[in-house]
Amino acid sequence: MEHTYAVIMAGGGGTRLWPLSRKETPKQLLPLIGQETLFQSTVARLENLFPPERILVVTVEEQAREMRGQAPQIPNENYLIEPAPRGTASVVGLAAAVLQARDPQAKMAILPSDHFIRNKDLFHYLLKAAFDVADDEYLVTLGITPTAPSTAYGYIQQGESLNGKYRYPTYNVRRFKEKPSEEAARDLLRTGDHSWNSGMFIWRADVIMREIQMQMPALHDALSQIAAAWETNSRDAVLNENWQPLKVETVDYGIMENAARVAVLPAGGLGWSDVGMWSSMFEIMLPDMDGNIATNRSLHLSHETHNTLVYSKDSERLIVTIGVDDMVIVDTGDVVMVCKSDQSQKVKDVVEHLKKHRQEKYL
């Protein structure tokens, strides 16, 4: 694991866990389960694999202060601040450029800050295996073996096996696919050769920089300017000047889709969830015999209730459910949300409505 680095992408401000996640407290900064925030869990998951000085965090100014407080073991200079959101391609490029300047042999694992992974040992094993594949100049992605025909994820179709060459089954990537319709998702599941796109990537800094140079030359130029100025007094000015004109692009569509040498390690049993909506909580918390989950059992009184999540935060209110099935109930003190579990992706519509009606206090 020499020359390996972890890059945590932590700038997002998702709304899909509203009313818990708010502008000031995005998902990754929330203690969703227990005391640890998702960001802290992401950092903790890297223990024994990366020392803190080889963990980088790319985030935005508004969140950096809170993150430094939550993970003080990560050195200050390892927090890279995006001056403005320009998509994951720019984030990845910034990290690669800075790392390459520090260590020309750098290899990096790009990791979202707000995902859940139960099986830490397997995660470590997969990262190590992926770094081996990355040594051979592959852009590597961890695929998640689907457990349901989800329409919430992009899919990766695997091609021929890179047979026996690596310690974990590894495949060329045939195609990246956008979030499918439900029918299409059922078909994809049946093929057996599709994984969910987890957003976790592993590669050498020089390889990804070369790929950026080919596919996104404007970004590459900007990154070169930024890297050259990084250790100088003009860092902020040069970063800003070069960053603002960048166009917003994701790493998936800006780079991966058209890269020649892409590999996937399809992982089952990782206990992975992107915690992308309230119903995801049923994947990451252990329900009782009735399928219910309560974050504070002494505040939930259930009667003929099944498969229902009761999530209380900053609230001492008793929540009583009678004859309730397959629901998510969230109490944040100023808002009570009652949502059918399979409709929880519609939380974002409610947030849009609140924005439109300038209900700032709830955002």
Add this chain to the structure above:
Amino acid sequence: MEHTYAVIMAGGGGTRLWPLSRKETPKQLLPLIGQETLFQSTVARLENLFPPERILVVTVEEQAREMRGQAPQIPNENYLIEPAPRGTASVVGLAAAVLQARDPQAKMAILPSDHFIRNKDLFHYLLKAAFDVADDEYLVTLGITPTAPSTAYGYIQQGESLNGKYRYPTYNVRRFKEKPSEEAARDLLRTGDHSWNSGMFIWRADVIMREIQMQMPALHDALSQIAAAWETNSRDAVLNENWQPLKVETVDYGIMENAARVAVLPAGGLGWSDVGMWSSMFEIMLPDMDGNIATNRSLHLSHETHNTLVYSKDSERLIVTIGVDDMVIVDTGDVVMVCKSDQSQKVKDVVEHLKKHRQEKYL
């Protein structure tokens, strides 16, 4: 309407509208819709039919003070205080004994304090018609034409018509029936000759006293003692002494069931509800186009929500519903209840649970 009196039975402490109704604020003392409490609506409904001095209220000490405040137009001496709950037979007997002492020709309408009646004109018309029937020494009851196979009410089966003798269709009562099973309720509905037992009774004081003498002689003895002492200094002592040993009995089973001369006026279109559980709110409040009811529309944000009641009291919280159908959501500040509408009779089980676990602050 000479010699006619209204007797409001107001001592109950029902739990079926918990968490809104509590020990300190039983259902009849709550402003369920708008500003008026159910008790105040019951009093207001009697306007232009009974002057305040001919309205009596039978209640318990704990509630009398609040009631006097809510209906100050009713003279103080018209509040009769039960020393302890002994069932509706005793309540009715006390009112009859006191009234008969005041006015030997008294006729009385027994009216629950916590029911809802939309059609006040028809209500007045029916009471007048019922007093005519009562003049002929009938014990009269208002029946409610069923609109659904309810298992929440007792039923009254009508016998032969007292044909043409009265201004409203009036029948001998064949039988009182306890709350049926759902299957039995469907059968009862099909017969066309069953009404719901509304708990509203009309009779002459002397007739009911005679009936009590025959069927409940111990109660009659006690009432005679109490009536004799009513206008003396020993009222409280005599009342207490005679009241405590009484056995608990309802007017339905203690008196009506075995009385010889019982008549029913079956009433449709009264817009009656006993507001006996949360789902009753859909009978008494006007829903919007999606079938939803919100007591405070600015606090309810609904998305793909149907036939759902959102009831907020003492709460400024936003309540958001997504993909919710046929639910009752009640927010009282210290409790949020989420209940499938057709399960709302189970609220009492929750209250039992709270009692058993001594959760006094919620009772």
